[in-house]
Every structure is written in structure tokens, then in C-alpha cells.
């Protein structure tokens with residue numbers, strides 16, 4: 008049976024899977040879960056329509072995300088990873104609540120340019136890591152079938168909450184980024200290294216500007232719900 012990791016960074020980002028709300032099938036399914044605590048995180052094991060699921064959140068940031076992703080693959084044996092959560096918009100076409108699937112992910116705060124390397128690059132690595140084409144394709148067909156608008160674009164990850172026009176503009180210019188968050192590229196590096204197909208979905212919670220902290224608090228729950236519901240739609244198709 009296929010084992011799938013569903014991962015977020017914050018508890019709010021995975022709560023829609025565990026809570027009631029509009030999502031009766033989710034509730035029914037996750038009621039039968041088994042909880043495992045490992046290395047400071049809680050993992051929920053469950054089953055859904057012939058799939059084994061491991062659901063968890065990492066806590067914020069690249070290091071936490073890499074630990075959780077590696078745990079889901081190595082300890083739990085997940086063969087695929089779907090990341091769900093929220094992001095700040097860089098591309099002005101992205102508005103609060105919009106969905107973006109990463110087509111490439113990079114680390115905007117990885118910097119050994121002092122040695123002549125480009126931003127986001129370390130030897131034997133690559134600036135951009137790409138998610139599974141099959142999963143992106145599947146996401147597009149889920150969006151089409153459900154009449155949901157799904158954008159694709161470059162997600163830049165770093166250990167910084169961006170609430171500053173200058174830094175945001177720099178990330179956009181340097182990486183052609185469409186959205187920014189704090190975990191996606193870490194998960195991407197782990198899955199890419201372990202050759203496990205992955206997919207990173209984010210719903211916009213703020214515009215990474217001066218209002219970002221206010222908007223983030225206001226829209227975290229709603230945007231988390233938007234992203235989780237979409238991932239649920241994908242699970243139904245796998």
C-alpha cells in the first residue's frame with residue numbers, strides 16, 4: 008500500500024485535516040489515527056481509501072522542515088510527500104487566498120557569494136529543485152475538475168519572515184520568485200536527495216510587505232484551509 012506524507016510547518020496548516028469544519032470525510036478518516044511522537048514532533052498515522060497516510064507539522068523554518076521531511080521518509084517509509092501551508096506573495100498577481108504550486112524551489116538566504124557562487128547555490132547542490140512533474144500534472148487536473156484556480160511558480164524559502172518591500176524586491180529580482188515561505192526548499196532538497204516525489208502547495212496569507220504580520224495572523228487559518236482542501240482533492244485522485 009502506498010504511504011504518503013502530508014506535511015505542514017505550523018499546527019494551523021495541518022489542523023484542517025484533523026478538525027471537523029466543512030470537511031466531513033477528513034474528520035471520519037483521521038478519527039482512526041494512531042499518534043507517534045518522534046524527535047519532538049507528533050506524527051498521525053491514518054488510512055484513506057487504500058492509502059497509508061502520515062500527517063505532521065515540523066515547526067517553522069528550514070532545519071525543522073528538513074528533520075520532519077527526512078523522518079517521514081526514513082523512519083515512516085513514506086514514498087511521496089505533499090506539503091501544504093501558507094506563503095507570502097511576491098508576484099503581484101497573487102492575492103490572499105490564491106493557491107500556488109511550486110514549479111521550482113530555492114533558498115533565498117543561502118549565500119556563499121563571497122566565493123564567487125550564485126545566490127542560493129552550494130557546491131554539489133543546485134539553486135532550483137523541481138517537484139514531481141506527475142504530481143504537478145495531477146494538481147492541474149484536480150484544479151480543472153473542481154474549477155479552482157491554481158497558479159504555478161517559483162517559491163523562495165528562507166529562515167526569515169519577510170515583511171519588508173526591499174528584501175521582497177531583492178528576492179524577486181534575484182530568484183524570479185513568485186512566493187516566499189520558510190520550509191518548502193528544505194523539504195525539496197530532502198525529497199530530491201532521497202528521490203521521493205514531492206509537491207509543495209501554498210495558499211497566500213500576506214503580501215510580504217509592511218502589513219504582512221497583520222495579514223498573516225488574520226488569514227493563516229483561512230488560507231491553511233484552502234491549501235489543505237486542495238491536497239485532500241489530490242489524495243482522492245492518487
Ligand code: ADE
Nearest residue numbers: 093094095168169188215
Ligand atoms: N509565510 C507566509 N508569509 C510569509 C512571509 N511574509 N515571509 C516568510 N514566510 C511566510
